[in-house]
Amino acid sequence: MKLLLKKMITHKPLRYLPGILMLAVLLYGCSSPQAGPPQQGPPQLPVMVVTSAPATTYLEFPASLEGKVNVDVRPQVSGYLEKIFVDEGAYVKAGQPLFKIDPKVYAEQLNGASSNQLAAQANVEKAQVEVDRLAPLVASNVVSDVQLKTAKANYEVAKAALAQAKAAVGSARINVGYTLVTAPVSGYIGRIPYKVGALVSNIDAQPLTVLSEVREMYAYFSMSEADFITFKNNFPGKTIEEKLKNAPPVELILADNSSFAQKGKIGAIEGQFNKTTGAISFRATFPNADGVLRTGNTGKVRFAQEVPTAVTIPQEATFEIQDKVLVYTVADSNKVASRPIRIAGKTANLYFVSEGLKAGEKIVLSGTGSLRDGAVITPQLVPADSVLKSKPL
Structure with a gap:
C-alpha cells in the first residue's frame, strides 16, 4: 500500500489527490493502536471500625398535651346573651363572671x-x-x-x-x-363561638367556651408491647406502681424540637392494651407555672436510659429496606455485605445497636446508595472518635 501511494504521488499527483488522502487515512488507522476505555479501580469509601462504650440512649414517643382540668362552660338556662365579660385567651379565677344571660x-x-x-x-x-x-x-x-x-x-x-x-x-x-355564668375553675379561656345577642341553651352542642387549667399539663402517649416490656425491665420494683416511682423524670420535646424547661413524671398507665393498635397509654405530668404549654399542643416524651456497653454508629451509615435498618460491613477482602441491625436507642445523629454488630467490625460510613453485596471497595479508614464526637447529641 505504501508503494502504491508513492507511485500515485510521483505520477500526476493532482489526478490522484483524493485517492492519496484516503490511503493516508487507512495507513494511519492501521499503524495506530486502538484506545480502550480507562480502567477504574474499586471506589474509595470512608470506613469506620465499630467501637463500644457506655452511653445514654433515648426512647421517644409522640404525645398530645392537655390541661389538668378542661371544663366545657355551658349555660344552665336558655336566653339571649346580654354581656360577655372576658376575652378569648384570658386567664380567669374560679368564681369570676364570664357571661350574662338576659334575666x-x-x-x-x-x-x-x-x-x-x-x-x-x-x-x-x-x-x-x-x-x-x-x-x-x-x-x-x-x-x-x-x-x-x-x-x-x-x-x-x-x-x-x-x-x-x-x-x-x-x-x-x-x-x-x-343567668350569670361564672368560672368553675381557674384557667385560660378558649374560643368563644357566641356573640352578644345570641340565643343560647343548655341543650346546645357547642359550649359557651372551654376553660383550661394549665398550671399542670398532662402528656398522653402510647407504647407498643415490646417497648412496654423494655420499660418494665429497666426500672426496679415488683409492681407497676413501684416501677413508676423509680422511673426517672422524662423530658418533653416540643414541636420545634426544642426541649421544655421543666422535667415531667410518669403518673399513670392505662389498665389494658388497645386491641386495635396493640399499644398501651401512659400519662406524664409536667409543671407549667408560666403557662407556656396549652391544651392541644403536641410533642414527644423522651426517656433517658443508661446503657453499660453500647455499639454506637452514625445514622448516616445506615439505610432502610421495608421495616429493617441495615449497614454495609467490610470484610478482610474489602468486600461489602449488607447486614440488618437492631436499634436500642438513638440521639439526634447516632444509633445505639443492640444486635447485628460487634466491636472491631468495619462499616461503610457513606456512599452506600450505589453498593451491592459482594462489591469490592478501597476503604479509607476514619477514626471512630472523630466521627462520633463530631455528632451533636
Missing part, C-alpha cells in the same frame, strides 16, 4: 313564685285559725270532732302547699342565679 324572664318567674309563697303562707295561717277556733268547741261538745279533724287536715294541706311554694321560689331563684 328578665327568670326574674318574673321568681316574682310569681314569691307571690304564690305568700298566698300559701296565708292559707296556712287561715287553716291554723280554723283549728284553733274549733278545738274549744269540740271540747265543750258544741260541735262534733269531725269538723275539727277536717280543719286539721286542711291545715296540713296548706302546709304542704306552702312547702311547694317555697321550693318553687328556690328553683326560680336558682334560675336567676344561672
Whole structure:
C-alpha cells in the first residue's frame, strides 16, 4: 500500500489527490493502536471500625398535651346573651363572671313564685285559725270532732302547699342565679363561638367556651408491647406502681424540637392494651407555672436510659429496606455485605445497636446508595472518635 501511494504521488499527483488522502487515512488507522476505555479501580469509601462504650440512649414517643382540668362552660338556662365579660385567651379565677344571660324572664318567674309563697303562707295561717277556733268547741261538745279533724287536715294541706311554694321560689331563684355564668375553675379561656345577642341553651352542642387549667399539663402517649416490656425491665420494683416511682423524670420535646424547661413524671398507665393498635397509654405530668404549654399542643416524651456497653454508629451509615435498618460491613477482602441491625436507642445523629454488630467490625460510613453485596471497595479508614464526637447529641 505504501508503494502504491508513492507511485500515485510521483505520477500526476493532482489526478490522484483524493485517492492519496484516503490511503493516508487507512495507513494511519492501521499503524495506530486502538484506545480502550480507562480502567477504574474499586471506589474509595470512608470506613469506620465499630467501637463500644457506655452511653445514654433515648426512647421517644409522640404525645398530645392537655390541661389538668378542661371544663366545657355551658349555660344552665336558655336566653339571649346580654354581656360577655372576658376575652378569648384570658386567664380567669374560679368564681369570676364570664357571661350574662338576659334575666328578665327568670326574674318574673321568681316574682310569681314569691307571690304564690305568700298566698300559701296565708292559707296556712287561715287553716291554723280554723283549728284553733274549733278545738274549744269540740271540747265543750258544741260541735262534733269531725269538723275539727277536717280543719286539721286542711291545715296540713296548706302546709304542704306552702312547702311547694317555697321550693318553687328556690328553683326560680336558682334560675336567676344561672343567668350569670361564672368560672368553675381557674384557667385560660378558649374560643368563644357566641356573640352578644345570641340565643343560647343548655341543650346546645357547642359550649359557651372551654376553660383550661394549665398550671399542670398532662402528656398522653402510647407504647407498643415490646417497648412496654423494655420499660418494665429497666426500672426496679415488683409492681407497676413501684416501677413508676423509680422511673426517672422524662423530658418533653416540643414541636420545634426544642426541649421544655421543666422535667415531667410518669403518673399513670392505662389498665389494658388497645386491641386495635396493640399499644398501651401512659400519662406524664409536667409543671407549667408560666403557662407556656396549652391544651392541644403536641410533642414527644423522651426517656433517658443508661446503657453499660453500647455499639454506637452514625445514622448516616445506615439505610432502610421495608421495616429493617441495615449497614454495609467490610470484610478482610474489602468486600461489602449488607447486614440488618437492631436499634436500642438513638440521639439526634447516632444509633445505639443492640444486635447485628460487634466491636472491631468495619462499616461503610457513606456512599452506600450505589453498593451491592459482594462489591469490592478501597476503604479509607476514619477514626471512630472523630466521627462520633463530631455528632451533636
